[in-house]
Amino acid sequence: MGASQKFALVASVLLLLSGVLLASEAEKSKDSESCNAESKEGCGCQQSRDKDSKKKDAEEPKADDTKPKVFYYKPVKGDTPYKRTNQMVRIPGGTFTMGTDEPIFAADGEGPGRQTKVDPFYLDKYEVSNAEFELFVNQTGFKTEAESFGNSFVMENYLSEEVKKEITQMVAAAPWWLPVDGADWKHPEGKGTSLKGRMDHPVIHTSWNDAVAYCKWVGKRLPTEAEFEFACRGGRENRLFPWGNNLNPKGQHWMNIWQGKFPEENTAEDGYDYTAPVTAFPEQNKYGLKNIIGNVWEWTQDWWTTEHTKDFKDNPKGPLSGTDKVKKGGSYQCTMQYCYRYRCAARSQNTPDSSAANLGLRCAATKLPSYLKKPAKDEL
Numbered sequence: 185m186g187a188s189q190k191f192a193l194v195a196s197v198l199l200l201l202s203g204v205l206l207a208s209e210a211e212k213s214k215d216s217e218s219c220n221a222e223s224k225e226g227c228g229c230q231q232s233r234d235k236d237s238k239k240k241d242a243e244e245p246k247a248d249d250t251k252p253k254v255f256y257y258k259p260v261k262g263d264t265p266y267k268r269t270n271q272m273v274r275i276p277g278g279t280f281t282m283g284t285d286e287p288i289f290a291a292d293g294e295g296p297g298r299q300t301k302v303d304p305f306y307l308d309k310y311e312v313s314n315a316e317f318e319l320f321v322n323q324t325g326f327k328t329e330a331e332s333f334g335n336s337f338v339m340e341n342y343l344s345e346e347v348k349k350e351i352t353q354m355v356a357a358a359p360w361w362l363p364v365d366g367a368d369w370k371h372p373e374g375k376g377t378s379l380k381g382r383m384d385h386p387v388i389h390t391s392w393n394d395a396v397a398y399c400k401w402v403g404k405r406l407p408t409e410a411e412f413e414f415a416c417r418g419g420r421e422n423r424l425f426p427w428g429n430n431l432n433p434k435g436q437h438w439m440n441i442w443q444g445k446f447p448e449e450n451t452a453e454d455g456y457d458y459t460a461p462v463t464a465f466p467e468q469n470k471y472g473l474k475n476i477i478g479n480v481w482e483w484t485q486d487w488w489t490t491e492h493t494k495d496f497k498d499n500p501k502g503p504l505s506g507t508d509k510v511k512k513g514g515s516y517q518c519t520m521q522y523c524y525r526y527r528c529a530a531r532s533q534n535t536p537d538s539s540a541a542n543l544g545l546r547c548a549a550t551k552l553p554s555y556l557k558k559p560a561k562d563e564l
């Protein structure tokens with residue numbers, strides 16, 4: 185192709201891209217008008233990455249080549265390089281009030297409160313750690329979507345000057361989020377970064393599709409939104425947090441969020457200015473769950489909708505189809521002033537192929553996988 189044709193192509197791609205960004209900005213301002221709040225903790229990756237810019241081109245391997253054959257988890261006996269954090273807790277099930285009649289972000293579909301029944305199930309006690317995910321990749325050769333696309337979203341504050349210099353594209357609606365070339369689960373802040381010292385931190389940059397593959401591999405599945413919220417609430421009705429309404433129970437921090445003025449200053453009073461180990465902080469409710477709110481957002485099975493009725497729901501699984509998946513729990517980037525979404529009723533969404541530095545997962549199961557029936561002594 186000639187130089188002028190090339191130029192025309194590049195120009196039209198840029199035009200298209202700015203259209204998408206503008207559209208998403210319009211979307212955001214609509215959002216903040218209707219809920220009278222700061223725009224949500226988007227990572228600017230709301231639109232499907234298929235429409236995304238550069239990397240996705242003809243030279244890229246076809247999706248089918250990169251899809252893993254899902255082999256099943258081989259429990260590792262004896263000494264393992266890292267502690268296993270894959271235990272599950274039993275969630276007894278029952279009927280609870282899902283959502284709330286006092287939404288903070290009405291536009292997110294936090295309301296209305298509706299009576300919802302959930303059958304007993306099992307849920308990972310911890311977010312999936314880098315060590316767990318590495319074992320998955322070691323055993324299956326799995327390649328995440330961020331690795332296929334060649335980039336993922338990271339908040340500007342966590343990037344080196346060197347990496348920042350290379351970035352030209354910015355997300356209009358959330359300028360502190362940058363698409364970083366080479367950012368993936370193994371290189372959380374892009375080229376030259378590693379997991380050193382954070383094998384027990386939650387895996388990040390995993391898309392919904394990656395999360396589904398991981399959970400399948402360990403003989404589990406993602407929780408439904410109703411299951412996640414039931415588990416989050418820990419048997420307590422209409423509370424903000426898993427333990428009650430007090431942000432800092434007993435004057436302590438029970439979760440990893442953001443303290444200080446977002447995004448300029450993170451005082452990290454909770455001990456962490458970025459992700460925390462999946463084992464950090466007290467158990468957040470009587471089910472023994474850790475970091476079910478805070479630390480990283482977690483994918484659920486359900487497609488996203490904001491339309492809910494007050495009708496009784498029996499083990500709801502969300503809409504049959506959609507464009508976005510529901511994520512729950514908020515992250516280390518949430519503050520009361522910005523993204524007050526570390527509440528059990530709060531919710532947000534991303535396309536199933538999105539990934540970012542504040543988004544991870546934990547798995548659920550209807551039946552306990554057999555390898556977990558006898559908890560090993562050396563497990564955390």
Ligand SMILES: *[C@@H]1O[C@H](CO)[C@@H](O)[C@H](O)[C@H]1NC(C)=O
Nearest residue numbers: 264265266315316318319322
């Ligand atoms: C994965 O494989 C690498 C290379 O063999 C090894 O160093 C690492 O410890 C393995 N990770 C896990 C979690 O077993």
Ligand SMILES: [Ca+2]
Nearest residue numbers: 440441454456
């Ligand atoms: Ca923190």
Ligand SMILES: [Ca+2]
Nearest residue numbers: 475476478480
């Ligand atoms: Ca979490």
